[in-house]
Amino acid sequence: MVNMYVDGEWKTDTYEFSNDDGEFDRSETTFRNELGTEQFPAESGRYHLYISRACPWAHGAAMVRSLMGLEDDISMDIVDPYRDDRGWQFTPQKDDCTADSISGHDYLGETYVAADPNYTGRVTVPVLWDREAETIVNNESIEVMRQFATAFEGNGTELYPEHLREEIDEVVDDIYDPINNGVYRAGFAGTQEAYENAVADLFDALDAYDERLADQRYLVGDQLTLADLRLFATLVRFDNVYHTHFKCNVRLIREYDNLWPYVRDIYQTPGIEQTMNMDHIKEHYYTTHTDINPTQFIGVGPDLDFHADHDRARLQSE
Numbered sequence: 001m002v003n004m005y006v007d008g009e010w011k012t013d014t015y016e017f018s019n020d021d022g023e024f025d026r027s028e029t030t031f032r033n034e035l036g037t038e039q040f041p042a043e044s045g046r047y048h049l050y051i052s053r054a055c056p057w058a059h060g061a062a063m064v065r066s067l068m069g070l071e072d073d074i075s076m077d078i079v080d081p082y083r084d085d086r087g088w089q090f091t092p093q094k095d096d097c098t099a100d101s102i103s104g105h106d107y108l109g110e111t112y113v114a115a116d117p118n119y120t121g122r123v124t125v126p127v128l129w130d131r132e133a134e135t136i137v138n139n140e141s142i143e144v145m146r147q148f149a150t151a152f153e154g155n156g157t158e159l160y161p162e163h164l165r166e167e168i169d170e171v172v173d174d175i176y177d178p179i180n181n182g183v184y185r186a187g188f189a190g191t192q193e194a195y196e197n198a199v200a201d202l203f204d205a206l207d208a209y210d211e212r213l214a215d216q217r218y219l220v221g222d223q224l225t226l227a228d229l230r231l232f233a234t235l236v237r238f239d240n241v242y243h244t245h246f247k248c249n250v251r252l253i254r255e256y257d258n259l260w261p262y263v264r265d266i267y268q269t270p271g272i273e274q275t276m277n278m279d280h281i282k283e284h285y286y287t288t289h290t291d292i293n294p295t296q297f298i299g300v301g302p303d304l305d306f307h308a309d310h311d312r313a314r315l316q317s318e
């Protein structure tokens with residue numbers, strides 16, 4: 001069962017995660033407006049981002065905000081990593097969690113029905129809120145990432161440069177199904193076959209990307225881009241969570257010759273580490289998905305050294 005709104009009413013008994021073939025189905029997000037338009041001009045101080053530090057999709061938006069130095073332009077709140085059957089919640093008493101500084105809500109769901117009283121859909125992060133229009137601009141992570149990267153100038157960091165856009169989009173698309181969503185397809189599969197198919201796709205793609213990163217520092221061009229942030233968000237959670245909790249256990253990322261130094265390289269990029277909270281990541285997955293981890297015990301290991309030397313600058317020509 002999943003929890004979601006139907007016509008503005010919160011339901012806790014809606015439908016299963018998987019379709020008739022036992023495959024995990026991720027529903028489409030519904031708020032798909034664009035920043036930098038007449039309706040939603042890119043004004044400093046106008047927009048607000050809601051994230052969970054646990055969520056890889058929201059992490060992408062938080063990383064773009066941080067790398068571009070947009071903290072003063074776009075404010076941000078952080079939900080409790082544990083999601084109960086009322087959905088994402090604000091618990092400012094908990095470490096690295098905040099209150100809802102916009103509306104003082106207890107649950108993020110209230111923000112969705114404030115934007116649309118008849119809202120039907122899940123309450124997901126990230127959410128980009130417009131203070132002026134009092135509505136949700138967008139809740140689809142890749143769009144929020146692209147819009148931050150293009151609508152705001154920030155400190156000048158270019159994460160989605162025009163000449164690389166096509167290739168970045170291709171890689172983002174290519175990694176979505178087998179890797180970013182692939183770990184969820186494995187973890188929430190409803191049949192053994194669907195699980196095994198997801199794991200096969202996942203490790204085929206990881207092997208291919210490990211090879212691609214053998215002689216280039218980043219995925220596209222010679223610079224860090226949105227494509228790297230998408231891949232990183234999944235890889236950095238992998239050994240601590242997906243390997244065990246989602247049974248993606250053919251290999252660990254730290255066993256890959258190139259993916260593991262690549263993760264450390266991005267982790268050590270100025271602006272990234274402050275977006276990380278491994279305690280939130282572990283607490284969220286192991287305690288929230290009680291259908292796949294009924295004891296809610298949080299896996300202890302492994303203790304990864306994200307600060308170890310990565311020796312990847314040699315792969316960059318600039």
Ligand SMILES: N[C@@H](CCC(=O)N[C@@H](CS)C(=O)NCC(=O)O)C(=O)O
Nearest residue numbers: 055056057122123124125139140141
């Ligand atoms: N397609 C969305 C997916 C976001 C998403 O599913 N976020 C998860 C957390 S990792 C969530 O909020 N799930 C709550 C739910 O589905 O009830 C995006 O990329 O922004």
